[in-house]
Amino acid sequence: MPNIRRLDPTASPLDYFGSELRRYRESAGLSQKELGDCIFCTGSLVGQIETAHKVPTREFAERADAALMTDGCFSRLVGLVLRSQLPAWFQAYAEMEAKATYISTYQAQLVYGLLQTPEYARAVLGALQPDNLDELVEARLERQRLLRKEKPPLVWVVLDEAVLYRPMGGREVMRNQLAHLLRFRNERRLKIQVLPFSAGEHPSVQGSYNLLRLDDDPDIVYTEDFVQGHMTANPDSVSEGWLHYDQVRAAALSVRDSADLIAHVMEERYGDQPAAEERDVA
Secondary structure, eight states, X not given: OOOOOOOOTTSXXXXXXXXXXXXXXXXXXXXXXXXXXXXXXXXXXXXXXXXXXXXXOHHHHHHHHHHHTOTTHHHHHHHHHHHTTSOHHHHHHHHHHHHOSEXXXXXXSSOOGGGOOHHHHHHHHGGGOOTTHHHHHXXXXXXXXXXXXXXXXXXXXXXXXXXXXXXTTOHHHHHHHHHHHHTTTTOSSEEEEEXXXXXXXXXXXXXXXXXXXXXXXXXXXXXXXXXXXXXXXXXXXXXXXXXXXXXHHXXXXXXXXXXXXXXXXXXXXXXXXXXXXXXXXX
């Protein structure tokens, strides 16, 4: 008989997912290959997930639920699994973000994570060449599900104009990312403003930060340095954060003018360009 690795379901969300997948599969009388055939993947992938060597995607979880008739068990579990793949210092913030009723953010360098396309997220997260890039991208996309809740939070995003010009992932990735931002222009519960270069000095010049408002907990201000994140509910820090945010939002372009600028940069900087020999006309 093959030596089957036995998992400790209490070791981690990933181990629990794997042990439950094996239990349901064996109860259904299916081999790993047979289950893989049902959900359009290889038996090897099923085995890797069952032994906690591979992180499941949400798509895998939903297909496993359908094939094994688990009443959504894996779709509920996969959120915990993917959150566990986030850096340990970020997980507490992600939990509070998921509970927030109002999210405000100023981003000086990058598109806010909740608004990133998969390709842009891959470019951002891949900059440090992590070993688990696929899992980090999947975890970031999982965070974005809060925008699709029955009652999503109010989200107000201010992007520095520099964000639009920093070519993360190349021209096509940036064009698609800016087009994605424009899809939110008519959303009632999500607003995007751009802080133009012409604003000059402003209170948030020192960097990016997020502010969270929650129903049953104090407001939170969150910042990051190059090592880890810092989250605090200290009233003085939060009050200062809201003051800075109100000032930077007031200095930003209107939501409509911001969308016009994003569209302009998308076409002017990342639009289809003629070949070099066609441009170099005497």
